[in-house]
Every structure is written in C-alpha cells, then in structure tokens.
Amino acid sequence: xxxxxxxxxxxxxxxxxxxxxxxxxxxxxxxxxxxxxxxxxxxxxxxxxxxxxxxxxxxxxxxxxxxxxxxxxxxxxxxxxxxxxxxxxxxxxxxxxxxxxxxxxxxxxxxxxxxxxxxxxxxxxxxxxxxxxxxxxxxxxxxxxxxxxxxxxxxxxxxxxxxxxxxxxxxxxxxxxxxxxxxxxxxxxxxxxxxxxxxxxxxxxxxxxxxxxxxxxxxxxxxxxxxxxxxxxxxxxxxxxxxxxxxxxxxxxxxxxxxxxxxxxxxxxxxxxxxxxxxxxxxxxxxxxxxxxxxxxxxxxxxxxxxxxxxxxxxxxxxxxxxxxxxxxxxxxxxxxxxxxxxxxxxxxxxxxxxxxxxxxxxxxxxxxxxxxxxxxxxxxxxxxxxxxxxxxxxxxxxxxxxxxxxxxxxxxxxxxxxxxxxxxxxxxxxxxxxxxxxxxxxxxxxxxxxxxxxxxxxxxxxxxxx
Amino acid sequence: xxxxxxxxxxxxxxxxxxxxxxxxxxxxxxxxxxxxxxxxxxxxxxxxxxxxxxxxxxxxxxxxxxxxxxxxxxxxxxxxxxxxxxxxxxxxxxxxxxxxxxxxxxxxxxxxxxxxxxxxxxxxxxxxxxxxxxxxxxxxxxxxxxxxxxxxxxxxxxxxxxxxxxxxxxxxxxxxxxxxxxxxxxxxxxxxxxxxxxxxxxxxxxxxxxxxxxxxxxxxxxxxxxxxxxxxxxxxxxxxxxxxxxxxxxxxxxxxxxxxxxxxxxxxxxxxxxxxxxxxxxxxxxxxxxxxxxxxxxxxxxxxxxxxxxxxxxxxxxxxxxxxxxxxxxxxxxxxxxxxxxxxxxxxxxxxxxxxxxxxxxxxxxxxxxxxxxxxxxxxxxxxxxxxxxxxxxxxxxxxxxxxxxxxxxxxxxxxxxxxxxxxxxxxxxxxxxxxxxxxxxxxxxxxxxxxxxxxxxxxxxxxxxx
Numbered sequence: 001x002x003x004x005x006x007x008x009x010x011x012x013x014x015x016x017x018x019x020x021x022x023x024x025x026x027x028x029x030x031x032x033x034x035x036x037x038x039x040x041x042x043x044x045x046x047x048x049x050x051x052x053x054x055x056x057x058x059x060x061x062x063x064x065x066x067x068x069x070x071x072x073x074x075x076x077x078x079x080x081x082x083x084x085x086x087x088x089x090x091x092x093x094x095x096x097x098x099x100x101x102x103x104x105x106x107x108x109x110x111x112x113x114x115x116x117x118x119x120x121x122x123x124x125x126x127x128x129x130x131x132x133x134x135x136x137x138x139x140x141x142x143x144x145x146x147x148x149x150x151x152x153x154x155x156x157x158x159x160x161x162x163x164x165x166x167x168x169x170x171x172x173x174x175x176x177x178x179x180x181x182x183x184x185x186x187x188x189x190x191x192x193x194x195x196x197x198x199x200x201x202x203x204x205x206x207x208x209x210x211x212x213x214x215x216x217x218x219x220x221x222x223x224x225x226x227x228x229x230x231x232x233x234x235x236x237x238x239x240x241x242x243x244x245x246x247x248x249x250x251x252x253x254x255x256x257x258x259x260x261x262x263x264x265x266x267x268x269x270x271x272x273x274x275x276x277x278x279x280x281x282x283x284x285x286x287x288x289x290x291x292x293x294x295x296x297x298x299x300x301x302x303x304x305x306x307x308x309x310x311x312x313x314x315x316x317x318x319x320x321x322x323x324x325x326x327x328x329x330x331x332x333x334x335x336x337x338x339x340x341x342x343x344x345x346x347x348x349x350x351x352x353x354x355x356x357x358x359x360x361x362x363x364x365x366x367x368x369x370x371x372x373x374x375x376x377x378x379x380x381x382x383x384x385x386x387x388x389x390x391x392x393x394x395x396x397x398x399x400x401x402x403x404x405x406x407x408x409x410x411x412x413x414x415x416x417x418x419x420x421x422x423x424x425x426x427x428x429x430x431x432x433x434x435x436x437x438x439x440x441x442x443x444x445x446x447x448x449x450x451x452x453x454x455x456x457x458x459x460x461x462x463x464x465x466x467x
Numbered sequence: 468x469x470x471x472x473x474x475x476x477x478x479x480x481x482x483x484x485x486x487x488x489x490x491x492x493x494x495x496x497x498x499x500x501x502x503x504x505x506x507x508x509x510x511x512x513x514x515x516x517x518x519x520x521x522x523x524x525x526x527x528x529x530x531x532x533x534x535x536x537x538x539x540x541x542x543x544x545x546x547x548x549x550x551x552x553x554x555x556x557x558x559x560x561x562x563x564x565x566x567x568x569x570x571x572x573x574x575x576x577x578x579x580x581x582x583x584x585x586x587x588x589x590x591x592x593x594x595x596x597x598x599x600x601x602x603x604x605x606x607x608x609x610x611x612x613x614x615x616x617x618x619x620x621x622x623x624x625x626x627x628x629x630x631x632x633x634x635x636x637x638x639x640x641x642x643x644x645x646x647x648x649x650x651x652x653x654x655x656x657x658x659x660x661x662x663x664x665x666x667x668x669x670x671x672x673x674x675x676x677x678x679x680x681x682x683x684x685x686x687x688x689x690x691x692x693x694x695x696x697x698x699x700x701x702x703x704x705x706x707x708x709x710x711x712x713x714x715x716x717x718x719x720x721x722x723x724x725x726x727x728x729x730x731x732x733x734x735x736x737x738x739x740x741x742x743x744x745x746x747x748x749x750x751x752x753x754x755x756x757x758x759x760x761x762x763x764x765x766x767x768x769x770x771x772x773x774x775x776x777x778x779x780x781x782x783x784x785x786x787x788x789x790x791x792x793x794x795x796x797x798x799x800x801x802x803x804x805x806x807x808x809x810x811x812x813x814x815x816x817x818x819x820x821x822x823x824x825x826x827x828x829x830x831x832x833x834x835x836x837x838x839x840x841x842x843x844x845x846x847x848x849x850x851x852x853x854x855x856x857x858x859x860x861x862x863x864x865x866x867x868x869x870x871x872x873x874x875x876x877x878x879x880x881x882x883x884x885x886x887x888x889x890x891x892x893x894x895x896x897x898x899x900x901x902x903x904x905x906x907x908x909x910x911x912x913x914x915x916x917x918x919x920x921x922x923x924x925x926x927x928x929x930x931x932x933x934x
Contacts, residue, residue, distance in 0.1 A: 003832030004765070005557035007489045014489070017561055018481035021568030022474045035580055039801040042584035050592040054829040057558070060822075064565065068819075071581030076570050083578075083791065086813065088570035090472035091524070094484055098531065100563035100767050101488035103543050103555035111550075113502055114538030117509035125517040148615055149811035159659050171638035171661055184789040185812060192626050192785070192810055194638055194661030238791055294813070298471070300567050301813050318659070322651040323898035324550065324705055324907065334506040343659055343810075344616035345652060346553065346761070346768050352535075355527075362521040365470030431790035440791065 003054030013057045020064065021093065025076065029447075032423025033077045035070055042071040074426075078447040081427040081456060084238070084266045084400075085444035089298035091360035095353025096300055104349045109335035110327050112349065116336055119146055119351035122358070126305060129363055130271040130291075133284045136307045138336060144307045145341040146350045150265035153290035153306035155189035156314070156342055158230055160288070161259030162193050163317040165229035172196055175221050178232040179209035180433055181239050183263060186232045197226060203433065207242035207394060209233065211249060218256055230259045235280055236267025239430060239440070240394035240402045243267075243279045250285025262286040265304070267398050269296035270374070273367050279397065296373075296399075296444045297366060299357045303350050306342075315340045369446070373399040376453040377443045383457050389467040393432060399443040409437040411465040418463040425456045470521030480524045487531065488560065495544045496914075499890025502538055509538040541893075545914040548894040548923060551705070551733045551867075552911035556765035558827035562820025563767055571816045576802035577794050579816065583803055586613055586818035589825070593772060596830055597738040597758075600751045603774045605803060611774045612808040613817045617732035620757035620773035622656035623781070623809055625697055627755070628726030629660050630784040632696035639663050642688050645699040646676035647900055648706050650730060653699045664693060670900065674709035674861060676700065678716055685723055697726045702747055703734025706897060706907075707861035707869045710734075710746045717752025729753040732771070734865050736763035737841070740834050746864065763840075763866075763911045764833060766824045770817050773809075782807045836913070840866040843920040844910045850924050856934040860905045868908040876904040878932040885930040892923045 005013070045067045075086045106115030123144025124137045136142040147153045158176060165174045175197040176190040182200070190198045199221070202213045218228045231253050233244040246262060253260035262283060268291020270276040283289065288308045294301040308314050319340040329335045339345050358366070377399040384390040384403050394402040405411035416429035416439050428440040443453060472480070512534045542553045573582030590611025591604045603609040614620045625643060632641045642664040643657040649667070657665045666688070669680045685695045698720050700711040713729060720727035729750060735758020737743040750756065755775045761768040775781050786807040796802045806812050825833070844866040851857040851870050861869040872878035883896035883906050895907040910920060 003828035005827055007493055007557075010492075010557040010561070011485060011489045014485035014557075014561060014564070015482045017564055017568075018478060018485060021565065022478045022481070024568060025477075026474055034577075037580050039576065039580075039796060039799070040584070042581050043588050046585070046588050050596055050825045051829045052831050054832050055826045057561075057827055060558075060826055068569075068581045068585070071579070071584060072569060072571065073577065073579045075572055075578075083572075086570065086572040088567065090474075090477040090481075091527075093564070093567040093570075094477070094481060094524075096567035097481070097484055097560070097564050098488065100555065100560040101484075101491060102535075102539060103553065103560075103767055104539065105542055105550075105553040105768060109506065110501075110540065111542075112538070112540045113504050113506075114509050114535045117507070117538060118513070118535070121510050121513050129517055149813045151811045151813075155810050162661065163658075166661075166663070171663065184787040184792065188785065188787040189810070191630075191787075193659075194629065194633075196633070196638065238789070300570055301572060301815055302811075318655065320651040320655040320658075322705070324895055325651065326898075329506060332506070343622050343656070344618045344769075346616045346618075348768055358517045359522045359527050360472055360524055361470035362518045364519050365521050428791055431793075 005057060009057060013061065016061060020061065028074050028077045029079065031074055031077065033074050033079050033426035034420065034423065035073060037071050042067060076445065078445050078449065078452045079425045080445040081425055081441045081443060083428055084295050084442050086294060086301055087296060087298050087444065087446045088300045089357055089446050091356040092298060092300040092353040095356035099349040099352045102349060106347045106349060107339040107345050108325065108327055108330055108337045110329045115349040115351065116338060118355055119338065120336055122351045122354045123305060125358065130268065131274065131277045132289070132307065133309065135309055141311065142307060142309045143311045144305055145338055147304045147306045147342050148302040149304050150263060150290045150292050151185035151189060152342065153304050154185050154232065154261060154263060155192055156306060157259065157261040157288040158189045158193040158195065160313050160317045161230035162195065164259065164313060165227050169227045173226045174229045175199060175226050176230040177201055177214060177217060177228065179203050179234060179244055181207045181237040181242055182232055182234050183238045183265065186263065203242065207237060207240050209244040209249065211245055211252060214249065214252060228256055228258050230261065232261045232263055235262060235264035236398060241267060241398050241400045242394065243397060246280065247282025247285060250282045254285060259287045260285060262289045264289065264291040266292070266295050269293065270370055270398050272363060273370055293354060296370065298361065298369065298446050299353050303354060318342065372450070373443045373448065376450045377401050379450065380441065380453050380457055389464050393438045401441040402438055404436065404438040405464060406467050407465065412437040412439060415439065415460065415464050419459050422459060425459055472524060476524060480528065483528060487528065492543065495541055496546065498541055498544065500541050500544045500546050500893035501887065501890065502540060504538050509534065543912065545912050545916065545919045546892045547912045548892055548908045548910060550895055551762050551909050553761060553768055554763060554765050554911065554913045555767045556824055556913050558823040559765060559767040559820040562823035566816040566819045569816060573814045573816060574806040574812050575792065575794055575797055575804045577796045582816040582818065583805060585822055586805065587803055589818045589821045590772060592825065597735065598741065598744045599756070599774065600776065602776055608778065609774060609776045610778045611772055612805055614771045614773045614809050615769040616771050617730060617757045617759050618652035618656060619809065620771050621652050621699065621728060621730060622659055623773060624726065624728040624755040625656045625660040625662065627780050627784045628697040629662065631726065631780060632694050636694045640693045641696045642666060642693050643697040644668055644681060644684060644695065646670050646701060646711055648674045648704040648709055649699055649701050650705045650732065653730065670709065674704060674707050676711040676716065678712055678719060681716065681719060695723055695725050697728065699728045699730055702729060702731035703865060708734060708865050708867045709861065710864060713747065714749025714752060717749045721752060726754045727752060729756045731756065731758040733759070733762050736760065737837055737865050739830060740837055760821060763837065765828065765836065765913050766820050770821060785809065839917070840910045840915065843917045844868050846917065847908065847920050847924055856931050860899060866910040869905055871903065871905040872931060873934050874932065879904040879906060882906065882927065882931050886926050889926060892926055
C-alpha cells in the first residue's frame with residue numbers, strides 16, 4: 001500500500017473541503033469565539049504514533065470536526081475584536097489553494113518567474129494604492145518583497161542597519177531605538193540581530209515617541225562611545241495605535257546617519273484611504289517600511305510587505321552565491337532574486353492571494369470595508385464617551401478603541417473577563433505604560449459590520465459594573 | 468461595489484479551482500519542465516495599476532492560464548531533477564486549503580490550541596518515525612517546531628549559540644564553523660546573526676568535513692583570542708549529499724563547549740527508512756537539528772522541522788513578553804507558546820498538511836516512495852558507472868546522483884544544457900570544490916518513478932558527447 005491520493009480522490013475530497021470551509025464561514029458567527037479546551041486536550045485525541053498504513057481520507061475529514069474544531073480560536077469570527085485582525089477572505093483562500101497546487105519555489109527568478117514578477121508587481125501596485133514613496137517601487141532604486149511577518153521584516157531591517165554600522169565599530173557598541181510602545185518585535189528583532197543595546201524611548205500623552213527624548217538618548221549613547229544605528233517609528237502602535245512623529249524621527253535619523261525603519265504593520269492597510277495618509281507624513285525619510293496585508297487587507301497570513309528605499313545594502317547584506325544557485329538570468333542583472341531579500345531561501349507563491357484579493361474586491365471594495373470598520377470604531381468610541389462608566393485612554397485614530405472603566409483596574413479587568421467568557425465576543429485586556437488596565441477593541445475582521453459592533457456595545461453595556 | 472466573494476461563489480469557484488489543480492497534475496508531466504519567458508514578460512501582461520472596481524472571479528481564473536502558467540517552473544513535474552525536490556502532494560494541498568480556511572494565528576497556545584498541539588504532536592511523531600533522540604520530544608526537555616525553511620531553522624540555532632557565547636566575550640570574537648560543502652544558509656545565517664567569523668572547514672575525498680581540520684581551526688581561533696561557538700554538521704550536503712562525521716564533530720563540540728547543529732534538510736526524510744540511519748549516528752550529541760518535510764516527505768513548503776535537545780536556551784533567547792501577549796495559559800507553564808521558538812510572532816497552521824500527509828500515505832507509504840526514488844537513483848548510478856563517457860564524482864548515498872563527463876567541463880556543461888533545453892527533464896549544473904563542472908540529478912519529486920528516470924537516462928545517453 002503506497003497510500004496518498006489519486007487525482008479523482010483529490011477532486012472529490014477537495015470539493016468536500018471547499019464546502020467544509022464555506023460551511024465554516026456560514027456558521028462561525030454563531031460559535032463561541034474562543035475554545036474551552038484545557039491544555040493537552042487536543043493531543044489526547046491523537047494516537048501516540050503515526051499510522052503505519054494509509055488511512056481513508058474521509059476519516060481525516062471527520063477528524064477536522066472531532067479533533068481540530070474544539071481547539072480552534074475563531075480569528076475569522078465577525079465577533080473577533082482581540083489583538084489586531086488576522087484576516088482571511090474567500091479570494092485569498094483560493095489564492096492559497098492555487099499556490100499550494102503549483103507548489104513553486106521562488107528563490108530565484110528562474111525557479112519561478114511568475115512568483116517573482118507577480119510579487120514585484122503587487123508590491124508596486126501597493127505603492128500607488130497606499131501613497132508610498134515612488135522610489136520604493138522595484139522599477140526604482142528600492143523595492144518591496146513579501147516576508148512572513150512584520151517580525152521578519154523588522155528583523156531584516158535591523159540586520160542591514162547593523163551590517164552598515166559594524167563597518168565602523170564593534171558589534172558590542174551598536175544601538176537600536178524605538179518607543180516604549182513599539183511592538184515587541186523591535187526589541188526581539190534587535191536581540192536576534194545581535195544588538196546589545198536597545199533603548200525604549202519615552203512617549204507623550206498620546207503614546208507617541210518623543211523626539212526630544214530620542215535625541216537625548218542618542219547624545220548620551222554617543223558620549224558613552226556607542227553607535228546609534230537604527231530607529232523605528234511606529235505608525236499605529238500595538239497598544240493603542242499611536243502614531244510616532246515619522247518626519248521628526250526621520251530627520252533625526254538622517255542627521256545621525258541611522259537607519260530609519262517604519263512599522264505600520266496594522267495601520268498601513270488603512271492608507272488605501274487617502275484620508276489616513278496624514279499619519280504617514282515623512283515616509284520619504286524612511287529607509288525601510290513594513291505593513292501586513294495579512295492583518296487588515298483581507299489577505300491570509302503570511303503576507304508581510306517589506307519595502308526598502310534602496311535595495312543595494314539589503315542585497316549586499318543577504319546575498320551568498322554558491323555554485324548550485326548560480327544562474328544565467330541572475331548574472332545578467334535583469335531580474336530580482338528574492339532569496340537575497342530575506343533570511344529564508346525557499347519561498348511560496350504568496351503574491352497570488354494578494355493578486356486575487358485586490359482584483360476580487362477592487363481598491364474601492366477594500367476602501368469601503370476599511371471605512372466601515374473605522375466608522376464602527378468611531379460609533380463605539382462615541383458610545384463609550386457618552387457613558388459615565390468609561391473613559392477612553394487613547395484617541396481612535398483607526399479602528400482600535402482603547403478604553404477603561406473609570407473606577408480603575410478591577411472593574412476594567414472584570415468587564416474584559418466577562419465579555420470574553422461569554423463567548424459572544426473576544427477582546428484584549430492590556431496594560432498602559434504605567435501599569436493600569438485597559439481594554440483594546442480591534443474592529444477589522446473581514447466580515448465584521450456595524451451590527452456586530454452594536455452587539456458588542458450591548459454586551460459591554462450589560463456587563464460593566466456601575467460607576 | 469464592495470467586491471469580494473459570496474459563500475456560494477466560493478463554493479463554485481473553489482470547486483473549479485480544485486479541478487484546475489487536478490488537471491494541472493494530470494498534464495504536468497507532458498509540459499516542458501522550465502518556462503521560456505524572458506525577464507519582464509509576465510509583468511508585461513499585468514496592468515500598471517490595481518483595479519478600482521471588483522473584477523469577475525472567472526476572469527481571474529482565466530488569467531491563471533494566460534498570465535501565470537507561462538512563468539511557472541514545474542517543480543511538481545515528475546521530470547524534475549534539479550536542486551533538491553520541493554514536493555507537494557494531494558493530501559498536503561488539502562491541508563493547506565483547510566489551514567487557509569481556518570486562518571489561525573498560532574503565536575500563543577491560547578490563540579489556537581489546535582495549531583499548537585497538533586504541531587507538537589506531529590513533531591513528536593516524527594521523532595519516532597525518523598529514529599531521532601527521544602529527548603527531542605516536546606514531552607521531554609527538548610522539542611520540535613515548524614519553521615519556514617532550513618535557513619530560518621539554522622539561523623535560529625546560530626542566534627541561540629551566539630547568545631550563549633556573548634555572555635563571556637565580545638560579539639566580535641564569536642566564530643561559526645561548517646564544512647566548505649555546507650549549504651549557503653549556514654554562512655548566510657551566521658552573517659545575519661552577527662558572526663564576524665565564519666570558517667569553511669576542508670573536506671575529505673567524499674566531501675565530508677575533516678574533523679582534524681576542524682580541530683586545527685578551533686585551536687588557531689582560540690590562540691587568536693576568538694571564541695568558537697557554533698559548528699554545523701551536514702547529513703547530506705547540497706552539492707553531493709555528503710555526510711559529515713556527526714559523532715566526531717559532536718564530541719569536539721562537547722569538549723569545546725560549542726553549540727552543535729545538524730543540517731539534514733534534504734536527507735532527514737530518508738531516515739523514515741531505518742537502513743539510512745547509519746548516516747545519522749551521533750545525533751544524540753546535537754544541540755539542534757533541522758530537516759525539511761517540504762523537500763522529500765511530500766508536504767508542501769513551508770514545513771521545516773527544527774528540533775532542540777534542550778528548549779530552555781532557545782526560549783530564553785527568543786522570549787519577549789509585552790502586556791498584550793500576556794496570557795493565563797502561558798503563565799501557567801502548562802503550554803507551549805511557539806512564538807518563543809522562532810523570529811516571527813504570527814504563524815500559520817502548518818501542522819495540518821503534515822498530519823494529512825502522514826495519515827493519507829501512512830509511514831509505510833512514505834517509506835515505499837523514498838525507497839523507489841533511491842532505487843531509481845541507484846539504477847541510474849549503475850548505468851553511468853557502466854558507461855565509459857561518465858564518471859561519478861560522489862557516491863549515491865540517497866537519491867542524488869552526481870557525475871560528470873570524463874572529458875571535463877565543456878562536455879559536462881554541454882550535456883546539462885542540452886538536457887535542460889530539451890524541456891523533457893531539468894537537472895542542475897554545478898561545480899565541485901576545485902571548480903570542475905558536474906551534474907546533479909536529484910530524484911525525489913512525489914510522482915517520479917523508475918520510468919521517468921529511464922527516460923532521463925535515454926536523454927543523457929543521446930545527448931552526451933562521445934568520450
């Protein structure tokens with residue numbers, strides 16, 4: 001018995017699974033958003049060893065409901081308000097299906113010209129769609145590439161910055177900076193990239209980096225013999241979607257000879273609507289930039305869009321050329337070999353899902369969805385502002401609403417726990433820089449509408465302690 | 468117009484695309500293995516801007532044939548003999564479909580218990596299937612995790628080794644070692660991880676690392692005040708599938724206090740057949756290990772299996788705990804949070820395709836396929852050995868055949884070019900350490916059988932210059 005699956009079986013079971021996925025999206029709204037399994041419960045349903053002989057695929061499909069579903073956290077529920085969204089959409093799922101079917105390895109242009117060229121083209125489309133600097137197109141000095149996650153993109157930027165800095169100093173002396181509200185991936189990426197010094201710069205009342213404190217830290221580090229090499233501006237922090245002063249930070253970076261990376265992992269998608277671009281003023285002063293279409297552009301993870309203003313230092317840092325990867329097209333210089341744009345060598349055909357999604361919605365369809373999410377966030381913000389029990393802790397710049405109970409941490413924590421335990425919505429309990437509790441409501445799942453946010457407000461209204 | 472796709476449309480177009488994928492596999496054998504497009508030809512078929520309004524999905528499907536297919540390199544052709552295989556299979560494709568449908572983010576156990584637990588379970592299944600050390604199970608002190616690629620896995624190992632070493636020395640002094648035949652990802656990973664010193668150690672006549680030269684290099688580096696921190700053993704190099712003396716290197720690493728990483732990216736899958744495990748003798752002396760089920764275990768990229776013997780230094784290196792990721796289950800210590808096992812935070816449900824594939828084939832089904840590939844490689848080896856025009860350049864230990872024309876580089880290069888230009892097979896022209904040309908024939912595409920290798924031999928026989 002060699003097992004596996006015939007072409008006819010693939011047709012049959014593939015179509016069953018298409019229906020299974022469609023059924024899932026039809027019912028997900030009615031499911032408790034988070035599972036109730038205890039640690040180890042899913043593994044306990046699995047045999048201790050792999051089977052020796054083949055198992056019927058019908059049984060495998062049955063196990064999706066028996067084994068897998070009890071352990072699924074429903075990121076695709078329209079009642080998902082936790083973290084940031086990690087969106088899927090039907091066109092993107094079909095892009096993943098075709099990508100898996102063709103099973104390309106796009107490490108070199110020649111190992112899959114379509115993977116490379118459609119990716120470059122999608123990255124260039126996004127430059128126009130989001131109002132990013134024209135120089136970032138692959139047809140200019142810069143270029144975009146799909147990475148797995150913003151963590152990978154930021155780590156790559158940190159590595160290039162370190163590589164440039166280590167030409168003039170010991171690795172021990174290189175310093176990276178970000179605001180105290182920057183995503184954990186900045187500090188983690190710096191540690192991974194070998195930075196021994198990471199400075200979390202203080203923020204203003206709106207949780208945006210204070211450039212004066214950045215300058216102070218740089219001066220202090222230079223005095224100590226260290227080399228400031230990298231600074232990250234956030235356009236939309238994870239805690240409260242605060243926007244750092246990108247232009248001011250960019251000017252400091254220029255004058256100090258530092259690499260300036262901009263992390264717009266979540267908020268970048270909103271820039272497809274011109275009215276939000278005020279928040280990315282100064283991007284032309286960035287050396288690199290990341291935003292995640294897999295968060296709020298209805299494209300399945302993984303699809304992190306990483307841009308550089310100048311691709312040369314990136315490629316010089318990451319290019320290694322062994323004989324089995326030498327190639328006439330590469331040597332001609334006429335093509336992009338994306339293996340030199342990130343750590344991994346192999347790469348999937350991830351641009352397909354972006355292409356499918358952008359075409360299936362159209363730019364206007366995506367704008368409409370994002371504006372609906374933002375409008376729902378503003379309506380919830382207004383309800384919270386009009387209720388004496390609550391106070392906002394940050395302005396609602398995009399579609400994240402950050403608030404707390406006026407009586408402090410215990411009623412705030414209780415409210416978050418009650419909503420989450422109800423299974424009818426899922427939000428994130430978090431902490432402000434000072435340690436106070438607050439609640440993050442992130443509105444952005446593909447199928448979330450005003451209706452779902454109204455239901456969430458009803459829950460909050462019912463479950464909150466009186467003031 | 469908001470665009471996108473209804474559930475009914477998803478059912479309809481999803482089933483069309485299932486058939487499209489099945490049709491592709493039915494015809495791929497008859498297609499020229501590599502495309503003939505020139506650089507820029509695919510992009511020239513795409514409009515300069517994303518559409519404003521939605522486009523009918525039927526047109527998008529038509530564009531797969533019109534735009535995408537001319538730029539596809541057929542990694543899934545049974546006539547694919549280039550690089551190493553990058554295999555797909557029908558069960559794995561369906562695993563990807565379900566994974567895309569559920570669209571989980573498995574960064575924490577709680578953000579998708581099923582993603583985490585099925586992944587841990589599959590990694591533990593593989594320990595038994597491949598005869599890996601029992602301590603590497605997640606139920607022991609070690610554990611396995613799926614990363615994107617062997618490059619990512621090796622980079623992670625390099626980072627942990629560097630983090631341990633930098634406790635006692637300057638980052639400038641840390642040294643990594645691998646054989647001159649190790650994969651480019653070792654040197655690249657070392658550079659990315661901030662190693663200023665990488666030593667390519669000489670090899671023996673079979674292209675395996677010489678431990679005596681490793682010891683010499685270590686002594687010399689210590690004398691120069693440097694700190695040997697990391698050494699990589701290859702089980703199956705990329706050039707010729709040479710096997711480094713893992714046990715001897717492991718003993719050196721132990722006595723020198725170095726991190727010992729084993730790269731079995733390609734050959735690791737073969738260990739499901741006990742007769743190959745002689746080549747992994749000494750694995751219990753490894754600190755970390757990588758093999759890629761996405762190469763030769765019929766599981767779609769990306770699925771790189773990374774193991775550590777002790778998970779503590781890994782997690783200590785990579786864990787960062789911001790408030791929005793704090794979580795009761797994590798704090799209980801009863802669960803694995805895989806975000807702390809690699810650079811990215813977000814992660815797909817990649818274990819599904821492993822689960823589907825292992826169950827659909829069964830262990831014996833996978834063994835049968837691998838043994839068929841190895842038998843075909845041995846038959847080709849025998850034909851080459853029996854022909855005065857050819858000489859092997861390395862033994863056929865697995866399913867890679869490495870040979871050249873006895874008259875040197877020009878007839879070797881010509882033969883490779885002729886076969887590749889025929890479109891009837893695709894192999895890799897490479898260079899030996901001394902710079903001589905040779906041909907790599909890697910037999911391992913999921914659907915490759917003896918028949919395809921016989922046809923390849925006919926091509927070689929016809930196209931080779933006389934001796």
